Amino acid sequence: MKKLFILKTFQNILFYMFLIGFIIGVLYGVHTLNNKLWYYSIIPFLPVLYIIVKGMYKNVPYFINDFKLIDFKQ
Numbered sequence: 001m002k003k004l005f006i007l008k009t010f011q012n013i014l015f016y017m018f019l020i021g022f023i024i025g026v027l028y029g030v031h032t033l034n035n036k037l038w039y040y041s042i043i044p045f046l047p048v049l050y051i052i053v054k055g056m057y058k059n060v061p062y063f064i065n066d067f068k069l070i071d072f073k074q
């Protein structure tokens with residue numbers, strides 16, 4: 001696991017996964033507090049979702065190549 005955290009691509013993917021979790025948590029909080037989730041409450045998150053998808057699309061192929069190079073033998 002230590003070898004994975006050294007990879008810059010893995011660090012980027014973790015950051016984007018954190019952002020996805022944050023957005024889901026905020027939308028769930030809005031849904032819980034108001035007992036309904038309006039469509040216009042999702043609109044402010046669309047640019048952030050675009051950035052997340054763009055970043056994941058860019059980093060995942062590099063991460064797969066880096067992951068293949070890691071030797072997990074102890």
